Amino acid sequence: MxxxxxxxxxxxxxxxxxxxxxxxxxxxxxxxxxxxxxxxxxxxxxxxxxxxxxxxxxxxxxxxxxxxxxxxxxxxxxxxxxxxxxxxxxxxxxxxxxxxxxxxxxxxxxxxxxxxxxxxxxxxxxxxxxxxxxxxxxxxxxxxxxxxxxxxxxxxxxxxxxxxxxxxxxxxxxxxxxxxxxxxxxxxxxxxxxxxxxxxxxxxxDLLGAATGTAGLACLIYGVMRTADHPWGSAPVLVPVLAGVLLLAAFLAVEQRLAVAPMMPLRLFANRGVAVSNGMLLLFGGIAIAMWFFSSLFLQNVLGFSALGAGLGQTPAAVMFVLTARLAAGWVPRTGPRRLLWAGCACLVAGFGWLSRAGVDSHYLAGVLGPTLLVAGGIGLVFPTLMASATADVPPDEAGIVGGVANAASQVGGSLALAGFATAATAATASAAGSAPAALAAGYRLVFALAVAVALAIAGLGLLLPGRRRS
Structure with a gap:
């Protein structure tokens, strides 16, 4: 109906x-x-x-x-x-x-x-x-x-x-x-x-809201960045992360109770599409990091590509992403967001599952190009669908803040995922046997396997998105 x-x-x-x-x-x-x-x-x-x-x-x-x-x-x-x-x-x-x-x-x-x-x-x-x-x-x-x-x-x-x-x-x-x-x-x-x-x-x-929200995000991201040099449970990581969480809680309290003109009106999240899509964008940041960052590292550190060669090696996937994103944009009004989201997640699961089997003996065409084309196609279906859903049915005079929230969700998700994936990859590499490239490949395979789990979580949240609507 x-x-x-x-x-x-x-x-x-x-x-x-x-x-x-x-x-x-x-x-x-x-x-x-x-x-x-x-x-x-x-x-x-x-x-x-x-x-x-x-x-x-x-x-x-x-x-x-x-x-x-x-x-x-x-x-x-x-x-x-x-x-x-x-x-x-x-x-x-x-x-x-x-x-x-x-x-x-x-x-x-x-x-x-x-x-x-x-x-x-x-x-x-x-x-x-x-x-x-x-x-x-x-x-x-x-x-x-x-x-x-x-x-x-x-x-x-x-x-x-x-x-x-x-x-x-x-x-x-x-x-x-x-x-x-x-x-x-x-x-x-x-x-x-x-x-x-x-x-x-x-x-x-809303100066108080701007101060608490900005400081909260900055502290949270700074703490996550510190995991590159310190363990997750150490004071240099925990102190800024906890400060960020407390500041973000204060931000929500300010927006809900104190602000006369809230910077981020919380009533916007009564819109199910806005709320659910931003949650999925938070997870999507991990998908983007796993694809563009860790596949580039795999090309350079395992297969021996130069930095420029790795960039060129990812170009076919970039072209696939562009083409798929343009096609998905035309399909959203006709199919609704759920079908495109699930189709994209299916591509992500298949592509990352394929990448999770790559190793030092893999060839670029079969071991990297094929799965990255699948993943890029999935990203092209998922990302514009989520951005459109996250900003749909929003009053024009609040389009800016909704765009800021959507961008922030993706950025924060990417920062958290980068730290988490890097920690997991380092642990897997340290416990792996064999040559240095083989050990690094074990770490990257774990990241790609974790990306499969993230894609499945996004697909599950898709059940909460509003269904198809026609004007």
Whole structure:
């Protein structure tokens, strides 16, 4: 049985729909690109700026910490001050910080620039999602826009892996940052000419909610990051994790009882699609980490690929993800989210199950390419479906914060999964016999097996998603 609901009209804009969509996708592309493009350049950065091994990690961690921690206030700011204004501000800060990073003469200055990049990304990412959520009315056009937006993130991750090697080898590591400056300037010009100004909504930012929510996420992620150097039960890990949990509990209390205009209205989670989809996005972060991060490590550390070769080796999977995400976007309005979600999870289970059998004797075509194509196809079906469900039926003046919550769920889930999977892989490697590549392969196989369990959990939660609806 189907139900009828009113169409949500698109908000006014000054440019054509394709240009608005391209702008949102390019912004998301930049945010994800900067997570992956730096990895290949890290050894060169360490040599030139004299980073210690521990300090070098903050070139990545500083960006991730600021980005994930400030997504919630970034999303609410887009609702209060206008999506165009926050999109332009985010692009401006991101581009300026990229210029500072590219010109940095000391290790400390580079880390500061990376934190500023993360802040710019936290302003930019929810605004791009809000532009799609409000700029395209319900129906196939909006679903296709979500598919393109989802695909742009996947392209950013894969292009970053390849471009980082090309730019570092052919020019300098500084160009992995400087490349953002002309792109950001062009996108600012497009935003100013293609998006209606929009006055936002009346109200003030919930400062207490912003402080507790941001500090809680930052402490939680920081504590998880510390597991790279300390055991899970040690004080350097437990203290920030517990502080994060307490701060997030305080955030919920503030939003429920104290805030006059809550930064994240908890009534939004009365929408079953929003609540369940964000829970699945939290789990989905682990799927993305297992696929792109650990399969790259398998190619390099077990099969002997170079960093650039690993990026190229994952390119077919990236293409599969893009194609599948675009197809899934067109299918969501016709099939509803459950069928696509379960089809995607079936691909994830089959692909990760196949990868969990790979070893030092595996060949790229049969042992890696085949299963990663399956996994990428599953991700292409699942991710846009979850993002569309997490932002469906949301009032336009709250699209920014809902986009921030969805992005934060995926980022926090990825951070937690990276720490958990890395701990499991290290333990399995330490107890494995044989050569170093064989021992590492045992650890990666365990990660892929755990990813099967995560995919099954996502499929189970899919039972709670709202069924198919027709306008």
């Amino acid at each position: 189907t139900s009828t609901r009113a169409q949500t009209p698109a908000e006014p804009r000054t440019g054509p729909a394709w240009l608005v969509l391209a702008l949102a996708c390019a912004g998301q592309f930049m945010v994800i690109l900067d997570v992956s493009i730096v990895n290949v350049a890290l050894p060169s950065i360490q040599r030139d700026l004299g980073f210690t091994a521990t300090g070098l990690a903050w070139v990545v961690n500083g960006y991730v910490l600021a980005f994930a921690g400030f997504l919630l206030p970034g999303g609410r700011a887009a609702d209060l001050f206008g999506r165009r204004r926050m999109l332009v501000a985010g692009l401006g800060l991101f581009s300026a910080a990229s210029l500072l990073a590219g010109l940095a003469a000391t290790a400390e200055l580079l880390v500061i620039a990376r934190v500023a990049q993360g802040l710019g990304g936290a302003m930019l990412a929810p605004a791009t999602l809000a532009v799609i959520n409000t700029g395209f009315g319900d129906g196939p056009a909006r679903a296709r826009a979500f598919g393109a937006w989802s695909a742009s993130g996947g392209i950013g991750g894969m292009v970053g892996a390849v471009a980082g090697g090309v730019l570092t080898t052919g020019l300098s590591w500084r160009w992995v940052f400087l490349i953002n400056v002309p792109i950001g300037a062009a996108l600012i010009a497009v935003a100013l000419t293609s998006l209606a100004a929009g006055a936002g909504r009346h109200g003030s930012l």
